[in-house]
Amino acid sequence: MDLRRVDLNLLVVLDVLLSECNVTRAAERLNMSQPATSTALARLRKQFDDQLLVKNGRNLRLTPRAQALVGPLRSVLHTLERSILTEPTFDPTVDSRVFTLLTGDYTEVALLRMLMRRGHPANVRFDLRPLSKASIAAFHRHEADLAVLPEQLLDAPEFERCHRRAVLTDRYVGAVWTGHPYTGTELNREVLSHYPFMSYLQYDDDTALGRSLLRAGIVARTGASTTNIAVLPYALEHTVFVTLMPERMAERMAAVASLRILEPAFDLPPLCEYAVWHEESESDPAHIWLRSQIDPSLVERVPVSQPG
Structure with missing residues (x-):
């Protein structure tokens, strides 16, 4: 049998016919007329090259081929109904899922705090990867579920939709x-x-922070640079360097890294991080659950003192 020629509607009719062994009762269950049900049976016999149902007194009985179809047919229809026709759901206590998230090194800590403070279902895994050209390209190919990135990156072609x-x-x-x-x-x-x-x-001149410094007429005398913001608090120790860093990080690391916080005497743009995700993930129950775990209010409650 050529599967491309199989009418799924006929398989539903066949399932009921095999269950009832009676065309009239099958027609009633299917809300079809008896002639239409008889026509469907004739088409099924042709497709399967088998009588399927043969007369047995006033009723019909299943042929050996039909008997062999009962279990597999019901299983296939149940799978179709559950996986395609039924509204999808996600239960993190039952369903397994690996979520891939892209984030910068600073927001990675905050993001993990958000996710871990909500409890951690045994079947769910969070795979956090650093923001880079390669990982952003992977996000564009739909190989990551969500990215958390600074506001200035939102206009990139990979994120515009x-x-x-x-x-x-x-x-x-x-x-x-x-x-x-x-x-x-x-x-x-x-x-x-x-x-x-x-x-x-991020302090390069083409960032919002760099432009703000230039507008204020400030040209910092850069003596060292790093691509890992987590290095900044420790790298200052026993040096005469100055730096700018997010306030939460500075407050949290002040004691452990021997930092003293200075209030800027000029206006600086706020640090704003956004979660972004693809259109097709918007109504995905698993992704809706993921987004519900990323709650900004949890960051606000993170204590500023160093834990431990």
Whole structure:
């Protein structure tokens, strides 16, 4: 039999016929006329090249071929109904799923806190990967479920048709080692022009932060740079470098990394991170559950003191 020529509607009729062994009762269950049901049976006999149902007194009995079809046919129809026709659901306590998320090194910590504080279902795994050209290209190929990225990246072609939601906001503050020769509490032009600046990749001139510094007439004297923001708090120790970092990070790391926080004397743009996802994930129950776990209010409740 050529599967491409099989009419799925006829398989539904066949399932009822095999169950009832009576055309009249089958027609009633199917809400079809008896002639239409008889016509369907004739077509089924032709497709299967078998009588399927033969007369047995006033009723019909199944042929050996029909008897062999009962279990598999019911299983196939049940699978179709459950997996295709039934509205999909997701239960993290039962269903298994691996979620791939892209994030920067700073937001990775905040994101993990969000996810872990909501409890961790045994069947669910979170696979966090760093933001990079390669991982963004993978996201564009739908190989990642969600990306958390800074506001300035939202205009990239890879994300222009994606859904988005703000998940983290912070502000930048200055930071120096507690033994730094500068003893003031303010980060101003003089400090930035006098002491070497430790730069994070996001502080390049083409970022919102870099442009804000230029507009304020501030040219930082970059003496070192890193692509890993987690390095900044520790790298300042026993140096005369100054830097800018997210306030939450500075407060959390102040004691453990011997930091002193400086209040910027100029306006800086806020740090805004957004979750983005593809259109086809919008109504996926598993993805809806994932997004429900990424709750910005959980970040606000993260204690600023170093745990432990």
